[in-house]
Structure formats: structure tokens, C-alpha cells
Amino acid sequence: MTLALTNERPFAQGGNRLCFVHPDDHNRCIKVRRPDFTLEDLRRKKGFPKNLLPLSRFDDNREEFEVISALARHPGEVAFEHVSRCFGFEQTDLGAGLVLELVRDADGEISQTLKAHLWFEGYTADCRAAVERFCARWRDLQIPSRDLLLHNILVQKDSSGQISRLVVIDGLGSPNIIPFRCLPASLRQAKVERKLANMQERIEQTLAKKARGENPGNHGMATARPRSTTTQSQG
Numbered sequence: 001m002t003l004a005l006t007n008e009r010p011f012a013q014g015g016n017r018l019c020f021v022h023p024d025d026h027n028r029c030i031k032v033r034r035p036d037f038t039l040e041d042l043r044r045k046k047g048f049p050k051n052l053l054p055l056s057r058f059d060d061n062r063e064e065f066e067v068i069s070a071l072a073r074h075p076g077e078v079a080f081e082h083v084s085r086c087f088g089f090e091q092t093d094l095g096a097g098l099v100l101e102l103v104r105d106a107d108g109e110i111s112q113t114l115k116a117h118l119w120f121e122g123y124t125a126d127c128r129a130a131v132e133r134f135c136a137r138w139r140d141l142q143i144p145s146r147d148l149l150l151h152n153i154l155v156q157k158d159s160s161g162q163i164s165r166l167v168v169i170d171g172l173g174s175p176n177i178i179p180f181r182c183l184p185a186s187l188r189q190a191k192v193e194r195k196l197a198n199m200q201e202r203i204e205q206t207l208a209k210k211a212r213g214e215n216p217g218n219h220g221m222a223t224a225r226p227r228s229t230t231t232q233s234q235g
């Protein structure tokens with residue numbers, strides 16, 4: 001059955017995808033390609049020589065599905081402490097949709113991004129501890145990722161408002177030709193360390209930007225608290 005999304009309102013959007021609450025399950029989301037920025041548009045934007053690659057190479061949903069399926073095999077269940085679960089594809093009237101765990105706080109609200117958390121609540125002791133736990137686990141599990149951008153990490157809170165989990169929802173996988181798992185352990189470790197160091201830098205940059213009174217931009221501010229009635233944003 002084709003899911004009707006055209007008349008639904010996405011709860012958020014990124015540069016590439018629209019994110020909807022799954023019409024049949026409020027604990028799942030479904031992500032489709034943005035109709036106003038197609039795979040063809042994305043490939044064109046990349047320029048030569050990348051524009052010679054097949055369209056499938058630009059498809060975030062396809063890559064995310066493959067990467068999360070591989071993580072489910074190795075390291076297995078533990079990966080989902082910090083990565084959203086993936087439930088495969090469903091057909092929608094906006095094209096193939098990837099169904100994923102919708103990260104919600106214990107009060108039912110959709111969790112905010114780490115960027116929004118830092119912006120509105122600062123780098124609280126609770127948040128520092130959550131980042132430390134995340135880094136230790138990410139290091140242990142050696143999860144391949146691109147840059148760990150703060151709008152691609154969600155901050156999930158428990159019923160007392162404490163952070164229970166940081167969850168990466170985008171940017172997983174390794175852009176290299178040699179599969180990440182085939183690299184020597186020392187190189188894998190070095191790559192993971194670089195991504196974590198880079199994430200810490202982004203945290204400092206975001207805090208500095210806020211301190212300078214600058215605008216955070218739309219990216220990753222969609223589900224931000226204090227919440228507004230408009231939920232659209234760039235992710």
C-alpha cells in the first residue's frame with residue numbers, strides 16, 4: 001500500500017529529506033527525498049567528476065539503510081544505544097520512504113538536536129556527561145561516520161528531564177572506497193578519534209557563536225525547546 005504523505009506536514013526537514021511522523025506508528029518516522037531538491041539536483045550540484053556517478057550513489061536513504069543494516073550485524077544490538085533503528089522502506093506518494101525509530105523524550109515530545117540543546121540550555125553538566133558517555137561508547141564500538149554534525153545528533157531525555165541517550169540520526173557510514181571494517185584497527189581508531197575531536201570542536205564553536213549573539217541558522221533547530229508552533233526547519 002502506498003502511504004499518503006503529500007498532504008501531511010513534515011515535523012522537520014534537512015537539506016535533503018523531509019521527515020514525517022509515520023502515519024501508522026507515532027514511534028517511527030519516515031524520510032523521503034525533498035521533491036524540491038531531487039537526486040538529479042544534488043548530483044548536478046556536485047559538479048565534475050562526481051556528477052558522473054550513478055544517482056544511487058547520492059541517495060541518503062539507500063546508504064543509511066545499508067549502513068544501519070550492517071551495524072545491526074556488527075557490532076549488533078549495542079549500536080542502537082546511539083544510532084536510530086531502521087525498519088526498511090515503504091512506498092509513499094513522495095517516493096520510497098525510509099522508516100526509522102522516531103526519537104522521543106519520555107514526555108512524548110520529539111527529542112531536540114544537540115545543537116538546539118546547546119543553544120537553549122547551554123553545555124550543562126548533564127549534557128557534558130552525556131557527550132562523554134557517547135564518545136566512550138562510539139570509540140569502543142568504532143562506528144563509522146562522516147562528520148558528527150550537531151544537527152544530526154539527538155538528545156533524548158527521561159521522565160525527570162535528564163539526558164538518557166545521544167542518538168545519531170544522519171551522517172553514518174564511511175565515504176571511502178575501502179569498507180571501514182576492512183581498514184587496520186589503528187586506522188579505524190584514528191578515524192573515529194578525529195570525528196570525536198571534530199564534534200567537540202563543533203560544540204565549542206556553537207557555544208562561541210551563541211556567546212557572540214549570532215543567529216543559529218535553521219539547521220537542526222526544528223524540534224527545539226522552547227518550542228514554537230512552527231516545526232519546519234533544516235536538519
Ligand SMILES: Nc1ncnc2c1ncn2[C@@H]1O[C@H](COP(=O)(O)OP(=O)(O)OP(=O)(O)O)[C@@H](O)[C@H]1O
Nearest residue numbers: 012013014015016017101102103151169170220235
Ligand atoms: N529519527 C529521528 N527522530 C527524531 N527527529 C529526527 C529523526 N531524524 C531526523 N530528525 C529531525 O529531522 C531533521 C532532519 O533530518 P535528517 O538529518 O535525517 O535530514 P537530511 O536532509 O538527511 O539532513 P542533512 O541536511 O544533514 O543532509 C534532524 O535535524 C532532526 O531534527
Ligand SMILES: [Mg+2]
Nearest residue numbers: 014152170235
Ligand atoms: Mg541531517
